Amino acid sequence: MLNNFQDLIEQVKKIEPRKVSVAVAEDEAVLTAVRDAANLGFIKPILVGNKEKICKIADEIGFLEFQVIDCENEEEAMKTAVSLVKNKEADVLMKGLVNTAVYMRGILNKEYGLRTGRLLSLLAVYELPQYHKLIYCTDSGINVAPDLAQKKVILTSALEAMKNLGFENPKTAMLTANEMVDPKVISTVDAGALVEMVEKGEVPSCIAEGPIAFDVAFDKHAAEHKGINSKIAGDVDLLVFPNIEAGNIMGKSWLQFNGAKWAGIVLGAAAPVILGSRSDTPEIKINSIALACLAATK
Incomplete structure (x- = not known):
């Protein structure tokens, strides 16, 4: 039984680290939470977006260990981030600096999205x-x-x-x-x-x-x-x-x-999805990352 989020964090640390694909990752609050989750050892982040901006923020917050995929624009970053999960090169999708409507359209895209036919x-x-x-x-x-x-x-x-x-x-x-x-x-x-x-x-x-x-x-x-x-x-x-x-x-x-x-994830896609909001605290973000990683247990 998980009594609190600290228990959840301890539980997720016991499993193999999950690869988390972050769509349009050039956001300090998101990267801070991803950094903390990576430092705790339960994720391997793949940061998708503007490489120059991502690396600049990462350097400022002391985020050192990550993979980055450079994309020219938001649309390319969404397609790349979602495709990584669809192709099983990543286990979890996470929202970065992208409008929620654009994010959801990417998830539901008929060509490269994470549709399963199940209600989200x-x-x-x-x-x-x-x-x-x-x-x-x-x-x-x-x-x-x-x-x-x-x-x-x-x-x-x-x-x-x-x-x-x-x-x-x-x-x-x-x-x-x-x-x-x-x-x-x-x-x-x-x-x-x-x-x-x-x-x-x-x-x-x-x-x-x-x-x-x-x-x-x-x-x-x-x-x-x-x-x-x-x-x-x-x-x-x-x-x-x-x-x-x-x-x-x-x-x-x-x-x-x-x-x-609290923490929250979207279910019904081909893999757990972290939606999140810009108003979410780093604690909410890291709890949601941990929840998604456990839900993605193979």
Whole structure:
């Protein structure tokens, strides 16, 4: 069990270093995180972009050990960085100084991209001072209002990634507002259907419950008070959100009011993808790199 991000870092240091392809790498914040991950020994960076700018920044921050591929422009850098992953010359793709829309277009490019035919989704991971282990959450950043078929794909991607993180049967909560299937509340119907899929072996193995409300998922006494015999209450590993609003609001409230730390990767492509934001701290970036490297375990 990974209790916090330090545990995750220690876990990833035990595996063979992963090659991380950084698209348009001439960004100081990104290169600082990549440098730190390389110094910890769990990645071998391939920096793709303007060689002169990359090397200048690298020299300024004391980044010494890396491979660099010189490209004339952003479009060439994206194509090269993505192609490295597609051709299995790199294990993970990471966003550098490139617009998110351009980055995503590169990932989904029909010629050289990382399409698998599977829906892309975000796996977010949170470390909360009030909780005894890391919490994995999906999907709070890509799919706005997924239908049941899409939720099945999102759940499958998360469980496959978590298996690479060492989970055999993650305790999984299909979150909604209550524990009763109500035809008028689609999220409860979907939650119940997802649990049935788990029971039938239609998705990777996990201990799934739903529909289930947040208080029951995280408080064993709340479950007992409601007469619910839960195997996951108070010890949840994975939350499956009903829609992007629920996941986004939940995650941001944890960050704002609970002093949470977090990391996130995109699943559903041919390899884990680090999306990131310019506002992300170096800590978020390095945690996301570590998460992607573990999810890419061969």
